[in-house]
Amino acid sequence: MTRKKVKLAYIEDLSSRKATFRKRKAGLMKKMYEISTLCGVDACAIIYSPFNNEPQVWPSNEGVQDVLSKFEELCEIDQSKQKLNQDSFLRQRIRKTDEQLKKQIRLNREKELSQIMYRLLSGEILHNLSIDDVNDLQTKMVRFRKDITMRIHSLEEAEGHPINGN
Missing domain, CATH: 1.10.287 (Helix Hairpins)
Structure with a gap:
């Protein structure tokens, strides 16, 4: 059974927004667990929300600290090798679309x-x-x-x- 496409827009209703946030956060945490277990990679997630005063982290504060310290120990070139910001992502997509068009x-x-x-x-x-x-x-x-x-x-x-x- 396929899901219908979700329209991405801000959810005005506070209770619906909280419920959606809670479900999506749980799904994200599950995906983080799966990717770290199945692929054997170090991964962490830090989620700030308006609904909690403290950020929520996965796997734990110590696990997040370990992953972040490993990342910070890398030289700047290695840190930015696989990083994508919005600008570089869009440039990459434009280049790919241009190639497809040609x-x-x-x-x-x-x-x-x-x-x-x-x-x-x-x-x-x-x-x-x-x-x-x-x-x-x-x-x-x-x-x-x-x-x-x-x-x-x-x-x-x-x-x-x-x-x-x-």
Whole structure:
């Protein structure tokens, strides 16, 4: 059974907000326990809330102190190696999205050129092609012909005799 997507917005009702906080905090603490146990990593959580005067920590104050002291003993380069702040996270996401966009533009262009090529090969006359379209189409057709020639040669080698045609 799947859950419905939760709309992330501030919960106005105080009692609902407290209940949600309590449940989410318990889930977070459980996840911290699971990741430290299953993966064998040192982990800790410190949660400040408006509902408690003292911060809540996992696993214990001593455990948190151990993890934090290990972290502070690392040199600054090692400390910041895997850290992500909002700025670097957003830059990383933008870079990844830009790469995906460029890839999709390239794939769309390839599909467009394939459609034009097949229309031309079927005898259709296209008058509205730009110089770029013609140049890209020529490159694609040369590549397409090389692929066909290579496929013919591999089939000839597999069968042991030449296939007629140019």
